[in-house]
């Protein structure tokens with residue numbers, strides 16, 4: 416299959432570059448700049464993209480690459496730092512720019528470069544740089560400029576080397592997507608083989624071949640990734656797959672039953688649901704410290720999980736819903752550190768498996784969702800919001816009791832219902848209710864009440880590293896508040912959390 420290498424020099428948009436390439440139906444993979452040339456040669460890429468990065472090419476400690484990569488005959492596109500690096504490697508002159516450019520800048524392209532076909536002469540691009548190309552290397556011509564950047568784009572058409580000082584991958588670059596399309600189709604000669612239907616077909620065939628007659632066990636959380644992995648493996652080997660679903664009783668209202676219903680009615684597989692709410696309640700009794708609660712939930716979960724997997728594994732395969740961002744090696748400095756993530760579970764030494772299956776490890780989240788939809792998973796599941804592993808345990812402040820779980824589940828269900836009715840489900844990154852350990856005085860009829868307070872948390876964010884509180888219209892908030900206090904027992908007050916992250920986190924614990 417045709418593929419593009421995104422060679423990572425530590426820039427913040429590296430995953431975005433790969434995603435944009437895949438949006439054009441060409442597979443892209445990210446490798447750190449420390450990847451040996453021999454490996455790159457052997458992989459047979461249709462094209463290479465040098466990413467941006469925070470460094471200056473003059474800094475001896477900055478990431479560089481052997482000049483030979485420009486001589487492979489494989490088209491290369493340098494972006495931002497990657498553009499300066501290409502210039503430097505090919506013998507051109509990079510300098511600190513007299514004035515750095517940041518933000519939306521007007522770009523003018525010149526000549527007849529295939530990179531700018533169907534791009535108007537003047538367009539807006541996204542710039543963020545302090546160095547620039549003063550003189551392009553021999554054999555290169557200038558194909559674009561801005562007011563402060565005399566070489567905002569250059570090419571060596573004969574060697575198929577292209578470089579742009581701006582970031583075509585971000586949406587602020589008006590015709591960035593067209594430029595990437597041009598690079599892929601007009602310069603690298605790609606055909607667009609990366610389509611989800613092909614992926615599903617190939618994966619199913621591959622899974623069948625690998626698994627043979629063995630059994631497969633998969634830990635199903637009800638989240639998007641493990642659900643899609645389960646659906647895919649089920650299509651491949653049916654009842655050879657056993658999904659283990661540990662229900663710790665800290666799921667949202669009816670969620671455990673919905674997960675069971677979906678997988679037992681729509682998919683061919685063995686489904687083991689371990690109902691262990693009582694065990695969790697016992698372990699959590701009297702515990703109020705947030706970290707302690709998290710630790711207990713995590714420890715109990717994995718004990719139950721591995722005990723069940725041990726019973727079910729039959730020395731077969733262990734499958735996980737690991738996705739691409741969980742596995743990418745970072746090009747930032749310490750390149751051999753692989754990011755670890757809660758999605759990639761460590762298997763204990765005493766459980767024997769034939770191997771680990773990670774059928775989604777090449778996919779970004781939006782691609783996982785597309786696969787999920789194509790496999791017939793319900794929309795609610797495919798578009799499910801992130802839900803923390805410790806579940807409602809981190810949304811009940813103070814001691815967790817069965818009564819508090821029920822109160823929170825009811826209120827949270829009303830919130831979700833109202834958000835869905837008003838079309839806010841996909842608009843907000845996350846919304847949920849929290850049960851603080853607070854009772855307040857209220858009045859109902861002629862009676863004084865002293866009951867629970869519910870807090871609503873709703874955020875918008877791109878990456879969950881920072882977040883803003885969602886500006887939900889007052890009339891919708893008012894409706895949510897009315898319904899929660901009317902329909903849910905033991906709640907007499909509703910408040911809205913208007914804190915950004917930082918200083919607050921999204922979850923309350």
Ligand code: XMP
Nearest residue numbers: 757801802803804805845879916920921922
């Ligand atoms: P915070 O609260 O750290 O949350 O701002 C950021 C995102 O991470 C989710 N989150 C978790 N997810 N296990 C998870 O799988 C956890 O322990 C956990 N804690 C927070 C949170 O829901 C939000 O989407």
